Amino acid sequence: MFKKFFSLFMVFLLMPMASAGQNAAKECSELVPNGWSPSLEQTQTLIEDELAAKARKNQRFLTQTSQGMADLRDAQLFVVYVQLMHFLDAGERRELFNEQKCWLSRRELSARTAVDSKGGSLEPLEYSEAFRKITEERLAELEKRLTEKQTNTEKKQIKDERQP
Amino acid sequence: MNLTAKQKRICEQVVNVFETGTIHGKYGSISIYRDGPHKIRQITYGRSQTTEYGNLYELVQLYVDANGTFSNQLSPYVEKIGVTPLVDDKQFKKLLRDAGRKDPVMHRVQDDFFDKRYFQPAMAWADKNGFSLPLSALVIYDSFIHSGSILYFLRKRFPEMPPAKGGDEKIWIRQYTDARQDWLANHQLTILHATIYRTQCFKGEMARDNWDLSQLPVDANGVDVFGD
Numbered sequence: 576m577f578k579k580f581f582s583l584f585m586v587f588l589l590m591p592m593a594s595a596g597q598n599a600a601k602e603c604s605e606l607v608p609n610g611w612s613p614s615l616e617q618t619q620t621l622i623e624d625e626l627a628a629k630a631r632k633n634q635r636f637l638t639q640t641s642q643g644m645a646d647l648r649d650a651q652l653f654v655v656y657v658q659l660m661h662f663l664d665a666g667e668r669r670e671l672f673n674e675q676k677c678w679l680s681r682r683e684l685s686a687r688t689a690v691d692s693k694g695g696s697l698e699p700l701e702y703s704e705a706f707r708k709i710t711e712e713r714l715a716e717l718e719k720r721l722t723e724k725q726t727n728t729e730k731k732q733i734k735d736e737r738q739p
Numbered sequence: 740m741n742l743t744a745k746q747k748r749i750c751e752q753v754v755n756v757f758e759t760g761t762i763h764g765k766y767g768s769i770s771i772y773r774d775g776p777h778k779i780r781q782i783t784y785g786r787s788q789t790t791e792y793g794n795l796y797e798l799v800q801l802y803v804d805a806n807g808t809f810s811n812q813l814s815p816y817v818e819k820i821g822v823t824p825l826v827d828d829k830q831f832k833k834l835l836r837d838a839g840r841k842d843p844v845m846h847r848v849q850d851d852f853f854d855k856r857y858f859q860p861a862m863a864w865a866d867k868n869g870f871s872l873p874l875s876a877l878v879i880y881d882s883f884i885h886s887g888s889i890l891y892f893l894r895k896r897f898p899e900m901p902p903a904k905g906g907d908e909k910i911w912i913r914q915y916t917d918a919r920q921d922w923l924a925n926h927q928l929t930i931l932h933a934t935i936y937r938t939q940c941f942k943g944e945m946a947r948d949n950w951d952l953s954q955l956p957v958d959a960n961g962v963d964v965f966g967d
Contacts, residue, residue, distance in 0.1 A: 631961045632933050633760040634885070635770065641930055642772055683778050689928070694887025696758055696788050697934065699772040704928040706773070 606661040615651050622647065638700045645707035652714045659717055662724035682709050740862045746873040749952050749966035750880050751858070755786065756959040757881065757937050766846050767839025769832055780826045784835055787853040787884060796820040798852050799835075807844035809834050857883055864889065869902030873952040875912050878941050882919070885937065893918045909950065916941050936960040 626632075626640050656675060660668055689705035692698040742750070755764035764786035774790070775781030781791040789795050800817050803810045813834050816825065825831045838845040861883035865876055882889050897914035900906030920938035923931050940959050947954060956963035 626930075631760065632936070633756070633960065634758045634934065635765075635768065636760070637930060637933055638772065639770060642770075645773075687778065691890060691892065691922075692886040693890065695883065695885045697885045697931070698887065699774040699783070700930065700934075701928060702774055702778070703772070704930050708928070 619647050634696045641703040645703045648707050648710040655717045659721045685709050740865045740876050745966045746952050750877045752964045753959040754881055754884050756962045767836045786849050792821050802848045805844050805848050808842045809838040872950045874950045878912050
């Protein structure tokens with residue numbers, strides 16, 4: 576069930592955001608319309624609940640669920656990355672872009688390193704779980720930076736409004 | 740390893756349950772995982788999970804040669820498998836799914852193929868290392884399906900030698916199963932803890948001394964396996 580919801584979400588939300596990102600690099604100083612802050616939390620809860628509730632978990636279920644959670648975290652990271660870009664000037668955006676590019680390469684390597692199996696059905700489960708864990712760490716980091724930027728912007732706005 | 744047809748079926752059915760939750764496996768099952776070359780997404784197909792950049796080419800070629808119901812429609816895809824990404828090709832995936840669900844020829848091709856690719860190598864490893872008991876065959880086959888082999892780092896975690904080097908078969912299998920369970924149950928990737936239903940099943944069969952797999956059913960993750 577969550578797969579259908581997730582696919583629709585990706586099509587309707589992320590495609591315009593990606594397109595917005597490309598346009599912004601050319602001419603626009605803003606990336607995300609004010610107040611647009613999509614949430615994937617309910618979908619995430621649904622998957623986690625299903626994982627916890629299922630009595631007899633087989634390998635296919637575990638791997639597909641893990642892959643779903645990893646994809647979801649990756650989508651959340653993408654959203655936060657775009658939202659953070661919104662608060663940066665041109666130089667900072669370039670820096671974040673390069674930083675994220677390097678991190679993406681490192682993520683693949685780190686996730687691969689975490690796999691012990693030499694093939695078999697456990698291998699993709701090990702990979703997707705490591706992928707999710709690494710992505711969650713990065714997500715927390717970018718969320719922190721986003722919160723800081725948002726707070727600073729709000730403070731600046733209040734200060735500007737108070738000035739005669 | 741001289742298994743009877745029934746003992747071999749028990750091994751296959753137990754592992755089918757571990758993998759898919761069903762005794763006969765899911766011949767038409769398709770999953771997409773990020774485990775292709777350079778970790779790109781790829782198709783994983785069939786009863787025992789063959790991959791787009793692994794052995795799917797060979798499996799589909801065998802099916803095309805066997806003149807199954809969907810062989811003509813799958814034929815043009817053979818030369819593309821592993822060369823052109825087919826992970827988003829809806830028609831290809833539908834044909835694979837339909838062949839696996841509806842065509843007994845695909846079932847037979849997969850049974851033969853997976854026997855050659857997974858069961859025989861596992862039994863060759865067992866023979867080479869001096870194992871002869873049916874429950875040992877199940878434990879070893881399961882490791883080949885689950886982790887691709889008997890992982891070397893696990894062998895280093897227990898002292899018993901394999902029978903070919905003078906060790907005791909039952910002690911080796913017990914210690915190996917314990918080491919495997921310990922690894923899975925305490926893995927830093929916590930979702931792996933949920934996979935110990937496999938080793939728990941083996942430990943249950945050892946506890947009732949079912950080394951010849953004659954006491955049926957075998958309780959595989961809550962599903963009764965009779966080997967019929």
